[in-house]
Amino acid sequence: MPSTQHLLLKQLLTAATGPLAKYRPRLATMRLAVEALSLGQLMPWNVFLTDVNIEGMAAEWVRPAGAPPERVLLYLHGGGYVLGSLNSHRSLVGTLAQRCQLNALAINYRKAPEYPFPAALDDALLAYQWLLGQGHLAQNILVAGDSAGGGLTLALLLALREAGQHMPAAAVGLSPWTDLVLPAPLLRRVAREESQVLEALEIHNWGTMYAHHLPLAHPLVSPVNGELHGLPPLLIQISDAEVLGDDVMRFAAKAQAAGVPITLQVFEGLVHWWHLFWRFVPEARQALDQVAAFSRQVWADQPPTAGAQPAAAA
Structure with missing residues (x-):
């Protein structure tokens, strides 16, 4: 049974997104609203920020006090490939980095419709290669993302495998968007099961903006349609009430059948x-603590020599 705090959050979201569903504000207006709401975020104590420029792409290090330098978290934020920024997810990345005791690199990848596929994927690949160039070993990198960022995380793994590049140690998808097709019967469930949140945010249109000339079913756009063999250990978290849930379950079953070590946690x-x-909802803190436990297990399962080489200063 969801907590009282979550029930209150759901009521607030329903009240806030009802007008959005009715009036359909422009994307530019929604972006401004997301940035304005980001101003109220508070970072966890003893987490420090450093701006980074990666070949023209804005990024930032999110460094918890005492985190060892050799292991890192590459974080890809959500927002339907059209919204979100370093600002919108800074607090989430900060608490996740602190709980995992990892220095996190968050990137401001390019957004659709101005920059459709493959811009976001290219930027994720750029960030990953940049980390390697800074001296971080692939087996010391954990990649994570939420919603569209979770889908982008999975697409990054598929792209790395197809290019014959070294995989990260593991990856985490927080309610990942694994299938952008979203057929009409599924969309009709949104108002009933998602309290109009996804419908209000026009998620189907966003998928089309991102895919651009590619079919929505393309594996690097909708990872559920990819060949999933050879991927590193995965942790996937999803709620059974999310409209994306069925697709995530399908992805998890397909990954398991392909021999991928996958942990599926359903809330x-x-x-x-x-x-x-996470500051308000206890289920969020519980979920992030489980991500931290997963990351610790990933490092514990590695051979003793995997983390022996120190990373260069970034």
Whole structure:
């Protein structure tokens, strides 16, 4: 049973997104609103920020006090490939980095419709290669993302495998968007099961903006359609009430059948993006603690020599 805090959050989201569903504000207006709401975020104590420029792409290090330098978290934020920024997810990345005791690199990848596919994927690949160039070993990198960022995380793994490049140690998808097709019967469930949140945010249109000339079913756009063999250990978290849930379950079953070590954690009755509200919602803190436990297990399962080489200063 969801907590009282979550029930209150769901009511607030329903009240806030109802007008959006009715009036359909422009994307530019929604972007401004997301940035304005980001101003109220608070970083966890003893987490420090450093701006980074990666070949023209804005990024930042999110460094918890005492985190060892050799292991890092590459974080890809959500927002339907059209919204979100370093600002919108800074608090979430900060608490996740602190709980995992990892220095996190968050990137401001390019957004559709101005920059459709493959811009976001190219930027994720650029960030990953940049980390390697800074001296971080692939087996010391954990990649994570939420919603569209979770889908981008999985697409990054597929792209790395196809290019014959070294895989990261593991990856985490927080309610990942694995299938952008979203057929009409599925969309009709949104108002009933997602309290109009996804419908209000026009997620189907966003997928089309991102895919551009590619079919929505393309594996690097909708990872559920990819060949999933050879991927590193995965942790996937989803709520059974999310409209994206069925597709995530399908991805998890397909990955398991392909021999991927995958941990699927299903939460009861929670809204999409519940992780963002970690200060208020206990289920979010529980989920992030489970991500931290997963990351610790990943390092514990590695051979003793895997983390022996120190990373260059970034």
